[in-house]
Amino acid sequence: MSYKEFSLKIAPIKSVSPSRFLGLQKCALREIWGLSNSPLLPSLPYNYFGKLVHLMFENSSNGIVNGLPALEAFWAIELDKIEREMKSDELAAHFLPLSKWIKNFHVKRQICFKHSLKLFENIALHKINDGQSALTTYTGPELQLKTLDGKIAGKVDFIRDNGFGIEIIDYKTGAIFEDDGVIKADYKVQLKIYAGIYHEVYNELPSKLIVVGLNGEEYPIDFTKNECAELLLGARKLFDDIDSCIKNKNSSELFAQPSLDNCKYCQYRSACQKYWQNMPASGLFCDLRGKVKDIVPVLNGTISIVLDNDNEDIRIRGINKECHKFYNFIIGDDVMVFNLRLDANATFTTTATTTFY
Numbered sequence: 001m002s003y004k005e006f007s008l009k010i011a012p013i014k015s016v017s018p019s020r021f022l023g024l025q026k027c028a029l030r031e032i033w034g035l036s037n038s039p040l041l042p043s044l045p046y047n048y049f050g051k052l053v054h055l056m057f058e059n060s061s062n063g064i065v066n067g068l069p070a071l072e073a074f075w076a077i078e079l080d081k082i083e084r085e086m087k088s089d090e091l092a093a094h095f096l097p098l099s100k101w102i103k104n105f106h107v108k109r110q111i112c113f114k115h116s117l118k119l120f121e122n123i124a125l126h127k128i129n130d131g132q133s134a135l136t137t138y139t140g141p142e143l144q145l146k147t148l149d150g151k152i153a154g155k156v157d158f159i160r161d162n163g164f165g166i167e168i169i170d171y172k173t174g175a176i177f178e179d180d181g182v183i184k185a186d187y188k189v190q191l192k193i194y195a196g197i198y199h200e201v202y203n204e205l206p207s208k209l210i211v212v213g214l215n216g217e218e219y220p221i222d223f224t225k226n227e228c229a230e231l232l233l234g235a236r237k238l239f240d241d242i243d244s245c246i247k248n249k250n251s252s253e254l255f256a257q258p259s260l261d262n263c264k265y266c267q268y269r270s271a272c273q274k275y276w277q278n279m280p281a282s283g284l285f286c287d288l289r290g291k292v293k294d295i296v297p298v299l300n301g302t303i304s305i306v307l308d309n310d311n312e313d314i315r316i317r318g319i320n321k322e323c324h325k326f327y328n329f330i331i332g333d334d335v336m337v338f339n340l341r342l343d344a345n346a347t348f349t350t351t352a353t354t355t356f357y
C-alpha cells in the first residue's frame with residue numbers, strides 16, 4: 001500500500017502556554033505539529049465563529065470598540081476577514097457563509113454584542129479605579145504572563161483588582177462544563193497555572209480565578225496556592241522534557257500518544273503513523289484506508305466508491321466535489337478517508353468534514 005506521506009515540521013518550542021498544557025500532556029506530537037504546520041483536516045465552523053467572538057471580546061475589553069454601531073461595524077469587518085480566509089482554504093471554503101452553519105447565528109451575535117458592551121464598561125471602570133487607587137499590581141485586558149525563566153507564557157484575557165485582591169479572568173466562547181456539570185478540566189488547569197505564574201512574578205496569589213461564558217456569566221474556580229505551584233512545576237518539567245527531545249532530534253513518534261480521547265479532534269491524523277498502527281482497521285472515528293475498487297456516479301450528482309479495506313469491500317456514499325476536496329482518485333489508488341458517518345444500514349456516508357488523501 002502506498003498512502004500519501006506528509007513531512008511535517010518540528011520546530012523547537014519557545015514556551016508552554018497554560019492553555020495548551022493539558023493538550024501537550026495528552027499528546028505532545030499533536031501540539032508540536034500544530035505550532036508549525038497548517039491543519040490537514042478541517043476545523044468545524046464553530047471554531048471560526050468562536051474566533052470572531054473572541055476578537056470582539058478582546059477588542060471591547062481593550063477599550064477599542066464601544067457602542068452598538070461600532071460593534072456592528074467591527075463584527076462586519078472581522079467576519080468578512082475570517083470568511084475570506086476560509087474561502088482561500090480548501091478545507092474550509094464549503095462552510096460559507098458562516099451564518100448558514102452556526103445554529104441561531106443572529107441570536108448568538110446579539111448575545112456577543114451585549115457581553116462586549118459590558119466588557120467595555122468594565123474596562124472604563126477599571127481605568128477610573130486605577131487612577132484613584134494608584135494600583136501597584138499588574139492589571140488590565142490582554143496581559144502577557146511569563147515565568148521568570150520564560151518557559152511558561154501566555155496571554156490572560158483580563159486581570160482586574162477587586163479591591164481585595166487580583167482576579168484572573170478568561171473568556172470562553174464554547175461549552176464551559178463537562179457532561180457531569182463541572183467546569184472543564186482544561187480551563188481549571190489553565191487558570192491555576194496563570195495564578196502560579198502571577199504569584200511567582202508579583203509575589204501575590206490571585207484571590208479569584210474566573211471563567212466567563214458567552215452570556216457574560218462568571219464561573220469561579222476553586223484553587224489552592226499549592227496546587228497552582230505544583231501545576232506550574234509540572235508545566236516546567238514538560239517544557240524541559242519536550243525541549244530536550246526536540247533538540248536531541250528524537251523520533252517524532254516518541255511524542256505521539258494515540259487514544260480515543262487524544263485523536264478524536266486531532267487535525268493531523270492523516271500524517272500520524274502511530275494513529276494508524278494503534279487504531280482498529282475500520283477506524284475509530286469513521287476514518288478508513290483502502291484501495292479504490294469501484295467509482296460509481298449517482299443520479300443526484302454525487303459519487304460513491306468501493307474501497308478494498310483489508311479484503312473487505314466498503315462502500316462510501318455521498319461524495320460531492322463542492323464539499324469534498326482531494327477526491328480525484330482513480331481505480332487502484334490507495335486512499336485515506338477521514339470523518340465519515342456510519343449509517344444504521346452499515347454503509348459509510350460522507351459528512352461536511354470528510355476529507356480524502
Ligand code: SF4
Pocket residue numbers: 027029030256257258259262263264266267268269272274275
Ligand atoms: S493522531 Fe493521535 S497520536 Fe497522532 S498526533 Fe494526533 S492525537 Fe497524537
